[in-house]
Amino acid sequence: MRRSISGLGLLAFVFPVAALAQLSILPTSQTVSNAGNSATYVVTITNPTGTTQVFVPSTTGISAAWGVQLPASVTVGPGGMQNFDLVLTTPLNLPSGSYPFTVIANTAGNALSYSVPATLIVAAASPPVTPAPQSLILICAGLACAGLYAVRRRLRRAFPRG
Numbered sequence: 001m002r003r004s005i006s007g008l009g010l011l012a013f014v015f016p017v018a019a020l021a022q023l024s025i026l027p028t029s030q031t032v033s034n035a036g037n038s039a040t041y042v043v044t045i046t047n048p049t050g051t052t053q054v055f056v057p058s059t060t061g062i063s064a065a066w067g068v069q070l071p072a073s074v075t076v077g078p079g080g081m082q083n084f085d086l087v088l089t090t091p092l093n094l095p096s097g098s099y100p101f102t103v104i105a106n107t108a109g110n111a112l113s114y115s116v117p118a119t120l121i122v123a124a125a126s127p128p129v130t131p132a133p134q135s136l137i138l139i140c141a142g143l144a145c146a147g148l149y150a151v152r153r154r155l156r157r158a159f160p161r162g
Helices: 134-142 147-160
Strands: 023-026 028-031 036-048 053-060 067-069 074-076 082-090 097-107 113-122
Touching: 023 097, 023 113, 028 036, 036 074, 036 097, 053 082, 053 113, 067 097, 074 082
Parallel strands: 028 113
Antiparallel strands: 023 036, 036 082, 053 074, 053 097, 067 082, 097 113
């Protein structure tokens, strides 16, 4: 006896559009050597919808004293993606440390709203470099200082070799 199976049903899964990754940032963390320096991040917006979307990017977690450069808006075609730069400039008096922030991209009326976290690390400022005594002699010789011999003798007494 043979049996045949006919009329197999097709089982389809429908995932909501919001389940897809819509916003990413690279790098997720970076370090600047001193306060007052800038860091550039590349942010990517993905539009999972079937229509063109205009996103307005913004940030949270960043003090008003920081410089923030973002485009006013980013247009992404249906099913497409678009990159833009986020440039952060830290204030000169900012203490060294780790500064987390969030990038947000919303459409008009917040129909679509995405966010991604990132971090900017400000390293401790390097101490000023003091030139060696030999450097001072070369600088002075380059300027043809009067009394070079006397300066050299004083430096050798102040900074004996060995």
